[in-house]
Amino acid sequence: MTTPVIEICVEGLDGFLAAQEGGADRVELCASLIEGGLTPSIGTILEVQARARIPFHVIIRPRGGDFLYSETEFASMLADVKALRELGVPGIVIGCLTPDGRIDEDRTAQLVREARPMSVTVHRAFDMTNDPEEALEALIRCGVDRVLTSGQRPTATAGVEILKRAVDQARGRIVIMGCGDLDETTIADVRRRTGLKELHFAALRTEPSGMVYRNPEIGMGGTELEREYTNTVTDPDRVRATIRAARGA
Template sequence: MDRPLTKALRLPLIEICVEGIDGLLAAQAVGADRIELCASLVEGGITPSLGTIRAAIEQANVPFHVMVRPRGGDFLYSETEYASMLADVSALRELGVPGVVFGCLNADGTMDEARMSELTQAAGPLNVTCHRAFDMTREPAEALESLIRSKVGRVLTSGQRDTAIEGLPLLADLVRQAGDRIVILGCGGLDLHNIAEVRSRTGLSEMHFAALKDVPSAMDYRNPHVGMGGSD
């Protein structure tokens, strides 16, 4: 729930994107208002495991939204991939998670409105966020209207640029276009040094940060002859 101040003075809601249950516990310990729960942030986030989600249900004391993304890469999904997303959303609704995060595009760079609508309907009362698939659309103003028609509650975006600072003009336009019909959740290289500028120049009420930090392995022995992917 947003902090109880007037719209003009209210501090932005802070969402932190994490990988796994340890990340969730760390984020809520430092005061996150909401958490996006993913696996494999190096791929931009994919659906976390059932065990991770159940642990989050048991241990979270702030709302968390679960990423529903069957793989890394683009957001154009096959019929079987989409079926798995639909099943995941339905299962997450039954588990009672607070919200879900997903996004589907057509090959021409438009939002896949039919699939987004069906996924949102499957989510029922859950909070629904469209992730940065939005930033890959060809016409952001129309993409936003499509999400509104699909009854999506918020959209995560950096203003279709690598960082929110670069995407400031579009972010401000999207906030104006959205009004009170959908929440614009700003993201993209946000930190202590630029959050105030981004907020003041866009009017964003919610801001998203990624909790990315390399953690050295605690293994005493590591086989130098075998690589296990990533940075091992």
Template sequence: MTDTERPRLPLIEICVEGIDGLLAAQAAGADRVELCASLVEGGITPSLGTVRAALELATIPFHVIVRPRGGDFLYSDAEYGSMLADVRALSELGVAGVVVGCLNADGTIDEKRMSQLVQAAGHLNVTCHRAFDMTRDPAEALEALIRSKVGRVLTSGQRDTALEGVALLGTSSDRRGSASSSSAAADSTQTTSPKCGKEPD
């Protein structure tokens, strides 16, 4: 079998809490990490000190979640302002990417804010987290994210687990074409276990 005939191995991305979680995932063979604080809240923005330590110690790329609090994804102007500031600071620090998500009260993607976050991120990769799974219409949401220039989506197919949401994951993959990529998220209801995303190399 030639190299071109070999099946591509999945890229394994793990959501971790803090620097110890990053180092454990790295030692276990993860390809990429989503760095968070407080996974019990679904992941919130880690401190800049944690990010700086990760930059010193990580040998794999990591993306940083930018989420000011747990709960829903409807943010006040003050909360959103802090998100913009965090994204700009992370861009200056030189992380590989950021993970964000903003919704409107009607369950649609907040395109204006998402576009502004992408612009603030500059050269960084931008992923929409599982706010996508809270949207009223996944096809509509995916198109909104593509228009906002978001590069990837972390989703379980709007179900509790990626296995349950596999039908939507396949549909989303067909719709996105080359505009963006999606990662399957494992069960995030088990707060003691990190979510895992997989995508082809």
């Protein structure tokens, strides 16, 4: 088997640097991974760009929740894509659906056109579609370069049959990038059973906040107070271990 491309999903500059240190081939740059990843700030993108030795793709997602966007949300997505193209960012990660659970081909094609020559990945909005085979053909028609998927299941292990069918269906017309709770114990088996050439994981760990004073009466953002004083970070040792397992398959 060919050596797989490993993409690490990270939050912020520290996450990017940890993934780069750990040996990632590419990074998906996000904010707010607790919401599944949102568009990071321009300052974060500029700092990553200044320090990057590997490609990074920026998620274009204005909010958490579903992938059915209002006209104003979509306008902001187009504006983000244009800004990143003008900055020379290597790639973007997008996803737009219709109310009936299909790929929104019109909006996806608009985003692809606005993005070029950047690389374009569609994220796990694909996993929320009602027909993965039809959705894959729609993405191919739109000119998307790759799609991130766990095989429409919570984990790649559970979705392995759909992942394998997607790889077979793609026939080199689009890259299938597998994800979904991949770690050093699962990644080699999933790769072997599917034939995936690109793999994506997060390699996160939690660590306590450095805050000494903690107001017990109030929290920010509606989270549990304990969660507010817990930071989620990319672990370069886990990145290395999972990459070793993937490449040893």
